Amino acid sequence: QQILELLKQEIPQIEYDRYIKQLRYDEEASRSDIAIFYAPNPLIARWVKTRYGEKISHLFEIKTGVKPQVVVEIKSPKKKSVTSKGGELSEIGTSKPSSKSTILNPSYTFESFVVGSSNQFAYTAAQRVAEKPGELYNPLFIYGGAGLGKTHLLHAIGNFNLARGRQVIFTSLEQFMNQFTHHLRNHTMDRFRDKYRSCDILLLDDIQFLSRKEETQKELFHTFNELHGAGKQIVMTSDQHPKKIAGLEERLRSRFEWGLIVDIQPPELETKIAIIKKKCELNGIHLDNDIVNYIAANMGNNIREIEGIIIQLNAFANMMNQNITLDFAKNVVKNQLKERSENITIDDIVKVVSKELNVKPSEIKSKSRSKNIVAARRIVIYLARSLTPNSMPSLAQYFGMKDHTAVSHAMKKINEMIDSDETFKAKIEELSHKITSATNE
Ligand code: ADP
Ligand code: MG
Secondary structure, X not given: XXXXXXXXXXXXXXXXXXXXXXXXXXXXXXXXXXXXXXEOOHHHHHHHHHHHHHHHHHHHHHHHOOOOEEEEEEOOOOOOOOOOOOOOOOOOOOOOHHHHHHOOOOXXXXXXXXXXXXXXXXXXXXXXXXXXXXXXXXXXXXXXXXXXXXXXXXXXXXXXXXXXXXXXXXXXXXXXXXXXXXXXXXXXHHHHHHHHHOOXXXXXXXXXXXXXXXXXXXXXXXXXXXXXXXXXXXXXXXXXXXXXOXXXXXXXXXHHOOOEEEXXXXXXXXXXXXXXXXXXXXXXXXXXXXHHHXXXXXXXXXXXXXXXXXXXXXXHHHHHOOOOOHHHHHHHHHHHXXXXXXXXXXXXXXXXXXXXXXXXXXXXXXXOOOHHHHHHHHHHHHHHHHHOOOOHHHHHHHOOOOOHHHHHHHHHHHHHHHHHOHHHHHHHHHHHHHHHHHHOO
């Protein structure tokens, strides 16, 4: 309450009334290092988290001396929280401190997921696994880029099975790891193992964070064997194929490949349009078709970012008591894109290009004249010119070149190739997209 009072003094009254007032603080579940709030819907949750998460955390620090992680969960005030059978063992929907990691978002269901050719395979696999856990593909491994719906599908499997009385554990790999270290330190590994090895379905999100975490990998290996051996379902997500997760033990990797591996591709335009319409419908927001189309065509493929735009548009329109016009939407989208490119550095570009073209970052920055390295370096220069505010001289300096003529030569070469080669052009666009989305995760 004190913290909300402080916040009230710092932010516009209208935003306080519209968003902050709707939050409920979960005193029981929060700890000094984690502050949990409930918001009545995903839009408010996201708005609060992005606009005020840092501020709230800072205010806590002022009051308590500890800076907590601020978590905003979604819980509609009417509905009771989801609770699965099994009391103590299942941590879903209970209000114990350790429970927050396993709360499922009730709005992430199969029904609220828009299916298109980019995600059809993953969707169908998820649905079949949800219907017959442990019987079909075990594990199911879903991978794909940021904001493409992996976590949504994981929750959908969880919600589906929770409604059927099965014990579901949803956890991000990071939470799994944190809990593991916590129990290890407190000599309570029995409890940790009881919990993870007694569920019917284990949903593990963002498994790529296993990379080089040897102890956690070992523990997960045993958890996996125990569950798999007992015919329990395991579903995992990652931003990459198991083969591409660096520093992953071979025995885990091979297990991840035992079942079915499916990917989610960036959505096509029609799917994006359908998703935007669905989100508007679910949140009671009206956007004209030309606005929906404009957002879909200009905002890239990260659905999370697209949702962010919808939230902003709606919030501004509410605040100013105005309808959302196309011009207004264009402005908001442009600002967002501008903000995005301001965050990109040359190093980000080098990182993505070197990975995609299979050369080392150090080689790109070296003076090597070998053909593929020169090509990669030129692409970096071209992308840095279009995605960052760096001038030609500052790029020359970055690459240790004598002056900007080498930079302008590189630009000329790439421009020629883009004009003459459609495939190359597409490749550059793809790289550019990868860079902007990687920087925005
Ligand atoms: P990921 O885990 O792949 O990064 P999320 O599952 O968190 O992505 O999705 C980001 C947001 O986009 C979520 O709010 C999710 O509901 C939404 N989303 C993504 N794909 C779809 C889809 N096909 N239909 C409806 N919503 C989607
Ligand atoms: Mg996710």
